[in-house]
Amino acid sequence: MSLYRKYRPLLFADIAGQEHIKQTLQRAIVRNELVHAYLFSGPRAVGKTTTARILTRAVNCAARASDQSEPCNRCDACMAILENRALDVIEIDAASHTGVDNVRDTIIAAARVGRAGLAKKVFIIDEVHMLSTSAFNALLKILEEPPAQVLFILATTELHKVPATIASRCQRFDFKRIAPDVMRARLKRLIGLEKKNVTDDVVDTIVRLSDGCLRDAESLLGQVLVLGDKKIDRDAACVILPIGNLAAVKDLIAALLAVDGASALRIINDCIERDCDLSVFTADTLEYFRTLLLIQSGTPELVGMSESELRERTGQAARITSERLLAIIGHFSVAQRDVRYFSIPQLPIEVAIVKSCLYTDAHQ
Ligand SMILES: [Zn+2]
Incomplete structure (x- = not known):
């Protein structure tokens, strides 16, 4: 079994990131203030469906105390949902059910029928932006007059394709990439x-x-x-991952900060001898300079790294002017674009190094 399925979070507490979404939903569960329709938007595979399934169990869990928000994952209701045999939980992949007939048959008809044992009937509609216009119109009707004890959870990676009429009927949560x-x-x-x-x-x-x-x-x-x-x-x-060499990246950064082009050129050529993937190496170098830029710009919280690492980089960021940092990022961006196309793959990086050391701060 894949790790993703084996360790799929079963509780809100296990979901990686998305703190404000978890808190808001859990508070609404405890206060019994859930609305009848949610719209989860955001990039793929950042926890939208996982959150939808945990919410589905939390509202239906028979063993959940009223001051708790997590599902027990053991009662009959939780087990039926976990084992995909709960008739009241209907998951639809809108990408393969785009038509209005599907919405009428699977959603509207089912929403009007009474529940089959659970406290709430839940519709999880994934990739909802794929629905046709007439399907959206049919869905809108039921969102405008939702039957009692029905919960809609719509998920999309492309929020701009969801009609505003639909979105405005839902409480919206924007899922973020995992930091x-x-x-x-x-x-x-x-x-x-x-x-x-x-x-x-x-x-x-x-x-x-x-x-x-x-x-x-x-x-x-x-x-x-x-x-x-x-x-x-x-x-x-390295048989699985295109591996760069972070230690060498750090050496390169140190050499560039010291305006020591000769050392920087040696580091690159050492990397080649050790079969380092140069496009990964350039990407790592750019990522590193990006962190210095963020630190210089007063947004270290966007860097997302350990305190000791952040301290080291804060020291480095203080040793370079913004102008030179921006120039180096420009040179290495060009190198990253070219590294795949050059017959001598290290040449674009060597050019970037020389340019980065050509005009030191004193000349700017
Ligand atoms: Zn339960």
């Missing part, structure tokens, strides 16, 4: 649960490659964990 530090903590927890040993630089690489998408991160981690019970370091993981 790097939250993702890192989640991956480390899974590694612990699986009793495996993975080095931090491999975890960091997965965090960066997955770009805030939890399912991608857990899928990559799953592939890496298959490598075995021994310590999985970057040498072992």
